[in-house]
Amino acid sequence: MNWRKYSPFLLWHSVVGKLWVTIILLVAVVLLTLGVFLVPYIGYLFEKDASHEVMLLFIIVAVIGFLMSTFFAFFLSRKIQQPLLELKEAADSISQGNYQMRVKIRSNDEIGELANTFNHMTEQVDKLIHDLNHEKEHLSSILRSMGDGVITFDAEGEIILTNPPGHLLINRWADLDQEWGDAFYDSTKPYSSVPGPLLDIFEKVMDEGRDVSNKVYVHNSMWSVVMAPLLRDGVARGAVAVIRNVTEEHKLEKLRRDFVANVSHEIRTPLSMMQGYSEALLDDIVASPEERKELVQVIYDESLRMGRLVNDFLDMARMEAGHVELNLRQVDLLQIIRRVHRKFQVFAKEREVMFKTELPDMPLLLLGADEDRLEQVLTNLLDNALRHTPLGKSVTIAASPMTINQTHYIQMQIKDEGQGIPSEDLPYIFERFYKADKSRKRGSSVGTGLGLAIVKNIITQHNGQIEVDSILGKGTTFTLLLPVETKH
DSSP states (O other), X not given: OOGGGGOHHHHHTSHHHHHHHHHHHHHHHHHHHHHHHHHHHHHHHSOHHHHHHHHHHHHHHHHHHHHHHHHHHHHHIIIIIHHHHHHHHHHHHHHTTOTTOOOOOOOSSHHHHHHHHHHHHHHXXXXXXXXXXXXXXXXXXXXXXXXXXXXXXXXXXXXXXXXXXXXXXXXXXXXXXXXXXXXXXXXXXXXXTSOHHHHXXXXXXXXXXXXXXXXXXXXXXXXXXXXXXXXXXXXXXXXXXEEEEOHHHHXXXXXXXXHHHHHHHHHHHHHHHHHHHHHHHHTTOOOSHHHHHHHHHHHHHHHHHHHHHHHHHHHHHHHHHTOOOOOOEEEEHHHHHHHHHHHHHHHHHHTTOEEEEEOOSSOOEEEEEOHHHHHHHHHHHHHHHHHTSOTTOEEEEEEEEEEETTEEEEEEEEEEOSSOOOGGGGGGTXXXXXXXXXXXXXXXXXXXXXXXHHHHHHHHHTTOEEEEEEETTTEEXXXXXXXXXXXX
C-alpha cells in the first residue's frame, strides 16, 4: 500500500478522510451526549470509587470508537478510495496520450460500473483517435501526391500547412524581384507573410468569406489560384489556396486560337480570289483572250496553293497522329543533297541568287533513314531560303560527318543571306502557320506556313535535332543533326 496517499493533508481532502472525520465527530457527539446526561447520575447510581471506573470506561469506549473509525476509514480506503485513485491515474495517463490505459474492475457495485464505463469510454476514445490519425494520414498522402500546390493560412496570414509543391512554390516566390518585394513583403503591412501574388486574393477571401478564383502571372508563368475560406461560426479563421501551373494550357489555348485564325486566313484569301475571278469570267467582264487567260492562270495558281495547303496540313496531322511510317533503309545523304541542288539551281538563277554547296568527297551514309522524307526536308528549307534571299546574295548548303560522345552524326547546314528572323520570334518558327503572324510576314511569300513544322516533325522521327540561328538583316542558318544509326 502506498502510505503517501494517506498523509494527513491528503487524507483530509479525500472522500474517505471526510467520511472518517464525520464518523469521529458522530462518535464524539454520542459519547458527549451520553456523558452530559449520565455523568450527573453516576454518583447516585454507583459508589464513589465506582464512579471513577465508570469515567475510565467512558474514556476506553471513546478510544475504542476512535480506533474502530480509523480502521473503518482504512477499510473504506481499500474499497472506495483505491479504485478512485486508479481511475484518476488512468485519466492522467490518457491525458498524456496513452489511450491503451485500462482500469481493473474490482467489484460489481457502482464503482465497478464506473470503471467499466471508463474503460468503454477509453476504448471509444482510442478508436476515435486511431480513426482520426488514419484520416489525417490519408489526407496527408493525398496532399503529398497532388501535383497542385496547396497552402493553408491562418487568420493573420501565417502559413500553417503546405504540401511539397506548395512548399516549393513558396520558396520560388520568395525570390521575387525587388519590385514585388517592395510591394508585398513589407513586414509592417497586414498579412506580410502571404506571398505577393496571393495577397489580393487572400484579402478578398478574408473580407468576403467566400471562394475566390483568379489567374496570376509570376516569372513568365500563369498560375490558376482557387482560394476558399476556413469558416468557424460564420467567421473566416483562415484560408486554403490550391495553385496550379496553367502555363502550358494557356499556351495551347493560344495556339489553338491562332491556328484557327491562321487556317481561316490562309484559305479565305485564295477562295476570295478564285470566287472573284470566276465571277468575272462568268459575267464576261473580261473582253480580250489574254486577260481571260490571265484570270484563268490566277485561278489555277490559287487552286494549287490551296492544294498545297491541304496536303501539308494532312501530312502534319498524320505525322502528329503517328500514322506516317518511315521507309527506313541505308541512304547516301550526299546524293539527296546534290539532287535537290540540281532541282533548285534554275530557280536560284531566275532569282539571281548564288546557290553554293560545301560537301565532302566521301559518301554521307545514314544506316536507317527515309530518303523521300529527307528530300522533303531539304526542299522546304531551301525553298524558304531562296524565296527570302534578295538579289545578289547567296544560299549555301553544307554537310559533314561528326562524332559527339562516341556517337556518329551527319551535320547539315542551310545558310542564307536574307533578311533574318527577329530574336524574339525564333522560339515560334516551328509552329504551324508561322509566317501568318503579322510580325513575321515575308511580303511576297506564297508558302503555306506549315513547312517548318513538317521539317521539325520529320527530323524528330529520325531521332535528330534541328536548330536555327539568325541575325536580323544578315541571314539565317538552319542546322540539322542526324544520327548515322537511327534507333526505333
